[in-house]
Amino acid sequence: MKDQFIYLESCNTCQRIKGGLNLPEDFTLQNTKEQPATEEQIEFLMEQAGSYEALFNRRAQQYRGRNLHEKDLSEADYKELLLDHYTFLKRPILIKDGKAYIGNSKKVVAAAKEAL
Template sequence: MKNLFIYLDSCNTCHRIKVELELTDDIALQNTKEEPVTMDQVEFLKEQAGSYEALFNRRAQLYRGRGLHEKDLTEEDYKNLLLDHYTFIKRPILIYNNQAYIGNSKKVVAAAQEALS
């Protein structure tokens, strides 16, 4: 998997982390609204995270909007939702040297910074 930063252009947290990481030119940028994640990317990220559920953003407005918070979702449901709409994927995601750093927690951002240095 190529070096890649997956983010949402309208997300201030994604922009802040992108600046903090001081991304180099060898890391491609992918605005997930304009270029949704592919099946291959989702499969790779699932391998890294351990499950589709671990990639899922429960803070997405559509999560409650579609009543998903009231359902028992399966791994297949999570996979389909991740591929269905860009807001369901946790972000940002840095893929660097075949390692994925998923989300915006301080621990994940620190690990990404360490990998890049």
């Protein structure tokens, strides 16, 4: 997987982290609203994270909007939802040298900075 930064342009947290990373010019930027993650990307990220559920953003408005919080979702359900709507993917995601840094926790952001 090529070096890239996957984010949502309208997300203030993504913008703040993107600004703090000082990304190299050769990085590919992918705004998930305009260019949703592909099945290949989702599968790569699942291998990195250990499960589709680990990639899933429960803060997405669609999560409650679709009453998903009331359902017992399987890994197949999570994968389908991740491919169905861009807001379900945890973000931002930095991919550097074949390793993915997923989410916005202080620990993940610090590891991503170190990788750069």
